[in-house]
Amino acid sequence: MNTTRLLCCLGYILLAPFIGGLLDGIDRKLSARMQGRTGPSILQPFYDIIKLFHKQIFLVNHSQFFLVGSYLVFVIFSGALMFAGYDLLMSFFALTTAAMFLVLASCSTHSPFSAMASQRELLQMMSYEPMVLLACVGFYLATGSFQVSDIIQSNLSPIVFLPGFFIGFVYILTIKMRKSPFDISTAHHAHQEMVRGVTTEMVGSLYAITQIAEWYENVMLLGIVALFFINGNPISWPLAILGVLFVYFLETLIDNTTARLKWSKVLSSAWLVTLLFGGLNLLVLDLMIKYR
Amino acid sequence: MAKLNRSPWLLHYDGSSCNGCDIEVLACLTPVYDVERFGVVNTGNPLHADILLITGGINSQNQAVVQQIYSQMPNPKVVVAVGACACTGGIFKECYNIHGGVDTTIPVDIYVPGCAARPESIIDGVVKAVGVFQEKYEKYVSENKERKRSS
Numbered sequence: 001m002n003t004t005r006l007l008c009c010l011g012y013i014l015l016a017p018f019i020g021g022l023l024d025g026i027d028r029k030l031s032a033r034m035q036g037r038t039g040p041s042i043l044q045p046f047y048d049i050i051k052l053f054h055k056q057i058f059l060v061n062h063s064q065f066f067l068v069g070s071y072l073v074f075v076i077f078s079g080a081l082m083f084a085g086y087d088l089l090m091s092f093f094a095l096t097t098a099a100m101f102l103v104l105a106s107c108s109t110h111s112p113f114s115a116m117a118s119q120r121e122l123l124q125m126m127s128y129e130p131m132v133l134l135a136c137v138g139f140y141l142a143t144g145s146f147q148v149s150d151i152i153q154s155n156l157s158p159i160v161f162l163p164g165f166f167i168g169f170v171y172i173l174t175i176k177m178r179k180s181p182f183d184i185s186t187a188h189h190a191h192q193e194m195v196r197g198v199t200t201e202m203v204g205s206l207y208a209i210t211q212i213a214e215w216y217e218n219v220m221l222l223g224i225v226a227l228f229f230i231n232g233n234p235i236s237w238p239l240a241i242l243g244v245l246f247v248y249f250l251e252t253l254i255d256n257t258t259a260r261l262k263w264s265k266v267l268s269s270a271w272l273v274t275l276l277f278g279g280l281n282l283l284v285l286d287l288m289i290k291y292r
Numbered sequence: 293m294a295k296l297n298r299s300p301w302l303l304h305y306d307g308s309s310c311n312g313c314d315i316e317v318l319a320c321l322t323p324v325y326d327v328e329r330f331g332v333v334n335t336g337n338p339l340h341a342d343i344l345l346i347t348g349g350i351n352s353q354n355q356a357v358v359q360q361i362y363s364q365m366p367n368p369k370v371v372v373a374v375g376a377c378a379c380t381g382g383i384f385k386e387c388y389n390i391h392g393g394v395d396t397t398i399p400v401d402i403y404v405p406g407c408a409a410r411p412e413s414i415i416d417g418v419v420k421a422v423g424v425f426q427e428k429y430e431k432y433v434s435e436n437k438e439r440k441r442s443s
Binding site: 028032035038039040041044047048050051055056057058195196200201202203204207 | 335339
């Protein structure tokens with residue numbers, strides 16, 4: 001069991017940036033096709049990263065490297081915890097810490113664009129955090145454990161009990177992945193009023209590290225999506241992969257068909273969806289457990 | 293030596309252009325011309341940019357701005373002057389507030405002529421700039437090595 005945990009953990013650390021980068025490339029290609037363009041090669045994100053590592057670095061202050069590095073380390077740590085089958089709750093707390101390091105890195109530069117974007121990033125965290133925690137509670141109520149290794153061994157896929165949680169989680173996934181209409185703190189597209197948001201002052205390899213951390217984070221979040229589908233039956237694994245790909249396609253579609261919202265709408269809509277879908281599902285689940 | 297010519301990120305600055313060239317620069321991003329197929333991204337951030345695309349001439353007001361944008365770009369970097377005004381000052385050359393083309397303020401690597409420069413020639417200029425970008429990178433690496441050796 002321990003060897004499997006170690007292998008899964010190592011697999012995540014080594015493969016996640018490649019899978020994340022490839023997904024990013026597919027996203028760019030898909031977006032281009034949706035807009036009637038040819039689009040770049042699927043490997044384009046890797047070309048970009050290689051270039052960024054070879055550019056000159058300007059450091060605004062020395063803490064920037066430490067803070068951006070910590071962001072990467074904590075994202076990897078949280079993903080490794082999840083993929084090794086440990087506590088889901090612990091993994092999400094580590095992810096929140098990682099997000100805090102990104103905000104700190106952005107704040108430390110004193111750029112007005114970074115400052116504005118870090119405040120927006122904090123608002124985004126406020127919007128998605130309730131749903132993230134509720135999703136953990138949902139997994140516990142559906143399977144009786146916070147341990148990922150137990151959740152994947154359950155008799156029925158958790159989505160059977162957690163359809164509301166799933167909708168809520170996909171909703172906040174759009175915020176987490178910085179997709180339109182929720183790309184208020186930074187975006188993958190240019191011509192934004194806050195330039196590049198939290199990554200405005202990150203030059204060359206610093207920016208590359210944030211990109212790689214984002215890929216790790218995306219793979220981890222898609223892992224959570226897969227967790228909704230996986231059960232003790234091995235057939236559920238390919239189904240989970242299909243589910244993940246469908247959700248990723250949905251995110252790209254939403255990104256290309258919606259316009260950016262104001263922060264107040266992001267906050268209120270995320271909390272409304274959390275309360276409506278997550279809350280109702282939680283209520284029903286609680287009643288089911290009580291009268292079983 | 294790494295191949296950097298697959299990922300040129302652009303920064304577009306409008307000097308004192310009549311906006312003709314700017315519209316053509318933006319046309320390059322549309323489905324008809326689609327420069328993103330070459331890996332080109334139009335960033336709004338000089339700190340992330342590799343190629344500075346300037347349209348319009350340099351005047352007394354924007355000279356300092358252009359210098360600052362250029363100094364904010366990390367090495368290696370390439371400058372492309374798009375349109376007659378950016379190349380020489382164009383029809384505004386004799387105006388009291390115009391200094392002339394972009395090369396009066398910062399070093400220019402590629403000149404794209406035309407009034408307004410056509411999207412095809414802008415793309416041609418960008419592709420040439422990508423070649424210069426790779427050359428400049430190789431020079432930048434060898435210079436760095438020499439600096440390290442001497443220190």
